[in-house]
Amino acid sequence: MKLLTLSEQLGLVSYRNQSKSEIKPHIVVDTDICNTVCPHKCTTYVCPAKCYTMDEQGQVHFQVEDCIECGTCMYACDQGAVSWEFPDPEIGRGVTWNYG
Amino acid sequence: MDEKFDCIIVGAGVAGLAAAMTLARNNMKFLLIEKGEFPGSKNVSGGVLWGSDLAKLVPNYWEEDGGWDRFINHRRLTFMDDQSAFSVDFKSSHFNEPPYTGVVVLRSKFDRWLADKVQEAIDESDYAMDSFIAPNILVEEVLMENGKATGIRTGDEKFYADSVIIAEGVNNLLTRQVGLQNKYVPADHILTGIKEIIRFDQEVLENRFQLRGKSGMSNEFVGFATDGVEGGGFLYTNQDTLSLGLVLGLKDLREKGKEPYEILNTFKKHPVIADAIHGGEVVEYSAHVVSSGDKRVMPEKLYLPGLLVCGEAANLLMNAGKAIQGMDYAIRSGIIAAEAIINAKKAEDFGETSMKKYQDSLNDSYVMKDINNFQDAVHLLHDPVMTQKMPNLICDFGRNFFSIKNEPTQKARKMFGKSVKKHSSYLELMKLGWKGSRAL
Ligand SMILES: Cc1cc2nc3c(=O)[nH]c(=O)nc-3n(C[C@H](O)[C@H](O)[C@H](O)COP(=O)(O)OP(=O)(O)OC[C@H]3O[C@@H](n4cnc5c(N)ncnc54)[C@H](O)[C@@H]3O)c2cc1C
Ligand code: SF4
Ligand code: SF4
Numbered sequence: 001m002k003l004l005t006l007s008e009q010l011g012l013v014s015y016r017n018q019s020k021s022e023i024k025p026h027i028v029v030d031t032d033i034c035n036t037v038c039p040h041k042c043t044t045y046v047c048p049a050k051c052y053t054m055d056e057q058g059q060v061h062f063q064v065e066d067c068i069e070c071g072t073c074m075y076a077c078d079q080g081a082v083s084w085e086f087p088d089p090e091i092g093r094g095v096t097w098n099y100g
Numbered sequence: 101m102d103e104k105f106d107c108i109i110v111g112a113g114v115a116g117l118a119a120a121m122t123l124a125r126n127n128m129k130f131l132l133i134e135k136g137e138f139p140g141s142k143n144v145s146g147g148v149l150w151g152s153d154l155a156k157l158v159p160n161y162w163e164e165d166g167g168w169d170r171f172i173n174h175r176r177l178t179f180m181d182d183q184s185a186f187s188v189d190f191k192s193s194h195f196n197e198p199p200y201t202g203v204v205v206l207r208s209k210f211d212r213w214l215a216d217k218v219q220e221a222i223d224e225s226d227y228a229m230d231s232f233i234a235p236n237i238l239v240e241e242v243l244m245e246n247g248k249a250t251g252i253r254t255g256d257e258k259f260y261a262d263s264v265i266i267a268e269g270v271n272n273l274l275t276r277q278v279g280l281q282n283k284y285v286p287a288d289h290i291l292t293g294i295k296e297i298i299r300f301d302q303e304v305l306e307n308r309f310q311l312r313g314k315s316g317m318s319n320e321f322v323g324f325a326t327d328g329v330e331g332g333g334f335l336y337t338n339q340d341t342l343s344l345g346l347v348l349g350l351k352d353l354r355e356k357g358k359e360p361y362e363i364l365n366t367f368k369k370h371p372v373i374a375d376a377i378h379g380g381e382v383v384e385y386s387a388h389v390v391s392s393g394d395k396r397v398m399p400e401k402l403y404l405p406g407l408l409v410c411g412e413a414a415n416l417l418m419n420a421g422k423a424i425q426g427m428d429y430a431i432r433s434g435i436i437a438a439e440a441i442i443n444a445k446k447a448e449d450f451g452e453t454s455m456k457k458y459q460d461s462l463n464d465s466y467v468m469k470d471i472n473n474f475q476d477a478v479h480l481l482h483d484p485v486m487t488q489k490m491p492n493l494i495c496d497f498g499r500n501f502f503s504i505k506n507e508p509t510q511k512a513r514k515m516f517g518k519s520v521k522k523h524s525s526y527l528e529l530m531k532l533g534w535k536g537s538r539a540l
Contacts, residue, residue: 001298001378003365009296009385016137042354048294048361048387069142071271071389075287075350086135086273089236096141099297099341099384100207 006050010066014096016087025064026087026094027051027073033081034060043073043082069094103230105131105261107441108252110239110274112139113207114149114427115411116267117214118434119441120233121157124221126442129230131259132218133252135238140211143269144295144388146334146343147207148172148318151428152199156435158217162198167213169338170316171195172202174309177422178372179491180323180333185372186491186498187319196315204316204336204343205427206297242266242274242407248450249278249407263441263450264407267434270389272413280399280409287350289397291331291419294360294387295345296368298380302340308376309337322421322481323491324370327363329353330482332421335376342377344368347390347424349482360387390426391415393478395471402462403455410437410458418470420477420539421486429467436461476539485524485532493523 017023029052034041041060043052049066052073067087074084087094107123109116112134120132136142149168154161161167173195178187195201215233222231241253242264251260266274270290275281300308309317316337325333330349335342346367348360367373391397391412398415402408410416411430418425440458444450462468480486497519501512510518520526 001368001374001380003368004382004385006361009361009382012382012384013386040354042357045357045359046292046350046353048292050359068387069271070144070292070387072292072350072387074271075285075290075389076354078284078286080284084271084273086238086271089135089137089238094142095386096137097144097208097384097386099209099343100140100144100211100386 016094023093024091026085026092028083029062030081033079038079042076046076107263108261109265111267115430115434118431119265119438120218122435122438124225127226129227132233133237134235138235139215140208143207144386148202149427150202153431155199167210168203168205170204170314171200172318173315174317176319178321179494180325181492181495182324184495186494248405265437266409266413267411268413270412275409275413289392289394290350291347291390292350293347293390296382297384298342299383300380325367327366391417393418402459405452406450408437408458410434420474421481432467480539489524493519
């Protein structure tokens, strides 16, 4: 069986409020912390949706659009950089699973 | 909805739905709030619902073709190295008759179906017009007055009740807000679960796994499945799909620097898994955190005046390798929580001692008994000897034992000795055996 790339896997996810151009992010990351004190930058590899990325300069960036609300980063970040809430049903992103 | 409810339940997962069913049947006036578009839409499990408690909620559920996918009559526990799989396989017609001892479910379908059953119970209750299931609403705060829960807030709206049951699942923000869990929960005893749903032609699936009618198979994996990270893998047969996934110790994942989807792909490439899934089409990729069953992550106290915490919000879970039990614990704790609220209502006392009875009953139930009795088994599953060396050793032995060469064959005991020396030592094995015999 052909293996899927992560973007193909995420392409199968039904996200909420996709027609809305502006959404209220349910996770806010203080990337100053990521880029100054964080020794491991683990969220860039443990997040199952790769919402945390590292650029060529080693700087951490975060985007909430692909988030599948798993919760991983809330525990994995031990540096206090992640403020984690659930998405607002009306103006947030987040998922609706078809199987679950 | 100006009036006060007897109870507000937060979260229409299995715990919240079990509590709601119990309240509805006992003529209580309640509000069940769910943030998802519909109950189940936010939920992920493996998932086998073990045991027979489902029949407590929906008697004779097996008579209708809805909600659940297959009953389990075939179980397999597989030890893996990079090329081989050594399985303990058990199939029995003992498991063929209802009440089944395990059913495979897909939460988006199952929770929604169960919520319909709860609605039917509401319709038959005295509060048919006054109890509600309310999806699409996010509870942002539990309202507390003088240390007692009085209701909830969503946006600018507030709803009041004599009691609140928190059934919000493992990402328990409200349990943290009321102070029963620390604001920050470290990764130590938390796992990340990831999963794919793989679709087949139903006949292909049934032939491949020897399924007949609604019978199904559950397979857990230890060893190479998780590519050196603590945890395990699973494969369950649904009606026309497979649930294939992993649960990965989050602290270990962080330390080993691995990406969960890469580990899943490595697992899918394993010859045994590749054979099981070939020809299938991935139709969903999902992930969700899951607790470990380690008591160290559980809140010590599960109640406050007017408030109870049940299901995985209380980190009630057991994973000692042969199965993940989260949903059955959620159901039982949801039922017990609702019973405590019903009794409190009768006594008109929602105070501390009245609410404590919930935790006392929970301690007397199989949920806390098993959690308390099997802590060593939970630790064992996270022991690197168990997750790596042991599966390698077993597969090495299997390879020798099952290879027939045209040369003199060694006795099994000698073969085993060689495998032990190659991957471990007798001392390590004895220690593990000792730990294991006490743990199980
Ligand atoms: C990959 C994986 C495999 C698993 N395999 C199995 C298995 O095979 N067998 C098994 O028994 N268990 C399994 N589990 C564990 C099981 O899924 C959970 O233990 C179980 O779902 C817990 O049920 P719950 O009702 O307590 O919580 P959940 O099912 O998480 O439900 C909580 C509900 O509350 C809602 N909610 C949360 N916060 C709010 C809020 N503020 N406002 C409104 N609504 C809210 C959520 O949307 C959700 O619907 C697995 C878990 C994972 C991740
Ligand atoms: S672990 Fe926390 S601080 Fe480190 S990169 Fe990730 S979010 Fe930033
Ligand atoms: S909740 Fe999960 S998917 Fe979302 S950003 Fe955090 S780790 Fe990634």
